[in-house]
Amino acid sequence: MKKKVIVIGAGVAGLASAIRLQHAGFQVEIHEKEAIAGGKMHRIEKDGFQFDLGPTIVMMPELYREIFELVGRDPDDYILMERLDPMYSVFFGSGKKGYHEVSSDLVQLMKSFEHASEKDAEGFLKYLQLIYERFLVAKNHFLQRPFRKKMDFYNPSTLYQALKLKTFDSADNFISKYVKNEQLKQMISFQTLYIGVSPYNGPSLYSMIPMIEFFYGVWFIKGGMYTMAKSMEQLFLELGGKISYQSTVEEILIENHVAKGIKVKRKDIYSDYVLCNADFPYALKHLVTDKKSKGKYTDEKIGKMDYSCSCFILYLGMNRKIEEFNTAHSFFFGDDLKENLEDIFAGKKLNNPSFYAYNASKLDPTLAPEGKDGLYILVPVSDLSTAKYEWTEETITYYRSQVLNTLSQVEGLEEIEADIISESYMTPIDFREKFNAYNGACFGLRPTLTQSNHLRPQSKAQACDNLYFTGSSTHPGAGVPIVLLSAKIATEELILDDSVSNKSKQPVHIAGGVVNEGS
Missing domain, CATH: 3.30.519 (Guanine Nucleotide Dissociation Inhibitor; domain 2)
Known part of the structure; x- marks a missing residue:
């Protein structure tokens, strides 16, 4: 008999997690408070106009495609993408003080920088080299892995890699070492706002966001970003999953520090595991009512944490x-x-x-x-x-x-x-x-140094078994591509725990009979 997983919320990470778990052999059921899928990847329709409600810029398209490729589907059957060039325009003072069209074509980009200053063009290339090196370190050692225990971070190998990130400077200060022209500098630093933090005080590592644009481009999904949400919903249903809309979760049921299911409309719905895509601070404060199961994330701590814009x-x-x-x-x-x-x-x-x-x-x-x-x-x-x-x-x-x-x-x-x-x-x-964005912070917890990597809420609940979290306030952070990675991490953590649980229950043959391993 398949084990049941309840996913709270049909946002990007909730849908991606549900697809991964359904494909892995679980019986997955999503409960979503709204009438349609997507969370902040929602749609507004009015007077014949259709608008994406929240996210609009597609970066790292391979992560969008991965969720379909995982289950053997052709992403082009679900999300048709085109690369944009120029990627975007920048107006300074309504264009009266400057106007630039920003290309991901390095030849065109260099012309823009050389037009301002050959020294800035040279500095721009140095910035790209250095931040690319840090990007590879982040991608291979931090963004795609969990930090369940302190020793997952505080070990010689990981600490050595962390030192390579050189995160103690701000994004603006880091770029200022190589690019002096104020307009050019702003063009390659403002993108930290994509994750709700200012380039003037956000860690320098996040200046990798414009680098990702320059190297891998900005894309558009036909039909708008909401097409991605609808396509993930379609894929999940094709795999046999179940979604209950207008189903507001009132509480995560917890007994003896073990998640047992959820409460909806005062009715208890039981499951083997619960994966929560509701905003982490909101969930800990309002859905986890058992104080001991909150762990260190007490209501007081949630109130004192730093939030994005x-x-x-x-x-x-x-x-x-x-x-x-x-x-x-x-x-x-x-x-x-x-x-x-x-x-x-x-x-x-x-x-x-x-x-x-x-x-x-x-x-x-x-x-x-x-x-x-x-x-x-x-x-x-x-x-x-x-x-x-x-x-x-x-x-x-x-x-x-x-x-x-x-x-x-x-x-x-x-x-x-x-x-x-x-x-x-x-x-x-x-x-x-x-x-349920806590404090109305669209990007969740602000990615400060003390709220990143191992210091950010992790996928596996620390003080409660069978409970997992995903979304922008959890590791590795905000932004659609990164949230898709959080879904991958959360589901891998759940599957790992389930495999360990199954193994501990396997019968072990000994002379004279059979016992359960670990009993």
């Missing part, structure tokens, strides 16, 4: 095609990016905020009505525990006006507000209420 996102249906953007992905940097990012993590309301604009219908016209475009605009803002202001209609109007004022300074977009025919938005409160 949050997001304010506008979804704008436009009454025409937006030809003023040459690329689907565009980044707008305010007059003082450093001050802007410092204010986010200081809880201040932003003046002239930097933001990201995405026009998916430029790549796939089916995502908007004919002759129209949908603009997704994301403003990084403070998480709810840090913000020194409330999210009211006045706050929403303030940020909306700031964004539209910046866009209206782009040639051809002077009357952009008049072109808006459909509008919706997400605030940090929405991320907290809809997706």
Whole structure:
């Protein structure tokens, strides 16, 4: 008889974990509080426009494809990808102080750097070499392995590799050693915001994110990012898995420090294992009610941990095609990016905020009505525990006006507000209420030095058996590709424990009879 695994949440890591476990021979059942799959990889549909709710940039496509290849399927039958070049555009001061299109073609990229300074071009190549070396160390020794015990990290071999990462500098300081031009430097450091941390105080290792873009490119999935979520849902169901939607988990059932199942609508549902894709801080505080099974992650500790930034996102249906953007992905940097990012993590309301604009219908016209475009605009803002202001209609109007004022300074977009025919938005409160993102922090726990690798929550619960965690607040961290790795780690941990459990129960033949090994 197959052992049963309950997966809490049909987010990216929950779906990927469920597929892996179903393929490994378990009976897997997902319980999801929303009506559709995807978690923050959700979709908003309004007035004929379709928007990805959260993640939009596809990096490391091999990790997206891996989940389909694992079970013998052709990824192209599920997720059609195309590589983008240029990858994105960067506007400085609405383009009036500078505009760059960033290519992953090294020839074109070098031309951009040489145009600014041959010295910066030389420094850029040095940065690429050094961060690539650190990337290989991280990939081979840290990102794809668990740290269940202290000795998994605190041993001579791992400590030697950790020293190679040289993580004690910030991403900005590291890049500044090699690139002096401020605009070029910002172009290859802001990507740490993809995981919710500022390049000015985030560990230098995370400057590997732009390196991954430059070496491996940025991709687009036809139909938008939500296609990935729908395709994983489809694959899981094809494998025989079960999903219960609008099924809000109220509690993880724990007896004698062993997870036994979940409680939904006051009904106990039992299983052999529980794998939780709900945001780790939320889960420990609200779903694990047995205090001893929380281990070191008490409610007090959860409250004191550092959280990533949050997001304010506008979804704008436009009454025409937006030809003023040459690329689907565009980044707008305010007059003082450093001050802007410092204010986010200081809880201040932003003046002239930097933001990201995405026009998916430029790549796939089916995502908007004919002759129209949908603009997704994301403003990084403070998480709810840090913000020194409330999210009211006045706050929403303030940020909306700031964004539209910046866009209206782009040639051809002077009357952009008049072109808006459909509008919706997400605030940090929405991320907290809809997706249980603790403090509305879209990227979970901030990846500081004291909240990374072995110091980040691990897949295997430390104080409770048969309970596992996955998602952006667990090791190895946030971002869709990295979250897919967290699913791989969590399922491998569960399968390992199950194999050990099975082995301990195997009958051992001895003279005169049969006993269970380990009894």
